[in-house]
Amino acid sequence: MNNIHPLSDVQSSNIGNNTLVWQFTVILSQAQIGNNCNINCNCFIENDVEIGNNVTVKSGVQIWDGVKIEDDVFVGPNVTFTNDLVPRSKVYPKEFKKTILNKGCSIGANSTIVAGIEIGNKAFVGAGSVLTKSINPYTVWYGNPARHKGFITEEGILLDLDLKDKNTGSQYYLEGFKPVKK
Template sequence: MASYIHPLSDVHAEAIGDLTNIWQFTVVLKDAVIGENCNINCNCFVENDVIIGNNVTIKSGVQIWDGIRIEDDVFIGPNVTFTNDLIPRSKVYDRRIQRTILKKGSSIGANSTIIGGIVIGEKCLVGAGSVLTKSILPYTVWYGNPAVQKGYITDESCLLSLDLIDKQTGDTYYLDGDKPIKHD
């Protein structure tokens, strides 16, 4: 099935998967790669050296700069800010672009800032308004400025405390590698 590209967007990329929607006033440069079944909301910008996986949601007001890799099933909330240059200078073009990776199933809350050169682990949750300055492990929950780990999250999106207890149900979990598993 075809993708939908809003007529008021400016899309130069050809590598766009089926069923992907790109909304008005969004700019996508020619070398960007975008997977299937994505939704890129209005007023976004996607630079050239960008790879976006399948089933990704990017809400309004997000700029995806060179060096950013977004795996499948990622959610990026409105007005999330990414950086890719740790020492930005006007008119200096020999900079080192930082590679930032958002692993499968991670979610970034609205108005968060993501510093370049980090890895956001699988299924992680970064709360709205956070400033994330370092790589984070899979299945962890972070928020604040600077963001600190506040707990864990399960495959079923149950929020757990740092001691792996679901405060709503009282159920206890343990870590199998990085993944929280419910005690029987």
């Protein structure tokens, strides 16, 4: 069962169970949205879009063709995605660039995500950032342009570039891409 607000325009039948769609949101017919998602008000989701399970899309987000969002992702308010690196009015590329947000990543409010990049598992992009390139899992990026500023643990603890928790002084090390406490 879905909860789709009557003041939204949902043309897709590919919406999973327990997904909430708020008012004034438009979802085009070919979009795919998983279970237990929260799509806030004033959003626009184009056709060639895949959204996994347990995803939160806050107000004012437009998700254009070519964007894939995996499970457990947070997309903050007014995040802007692009899908064409050289946009021109009434001139369309043969194919839109693909952008992938991997499982569990978070994108802060008012960030811009440039087309054709991949954001790693659990990565964290701070509010107001302009992300212009792909980033590794468990990394923290922010700024304009966004720069690598640290790491984030599975539990959501922010670490500096030396893998140290500034609050507790705990030191971590990387196991693959994942920070693990020493």
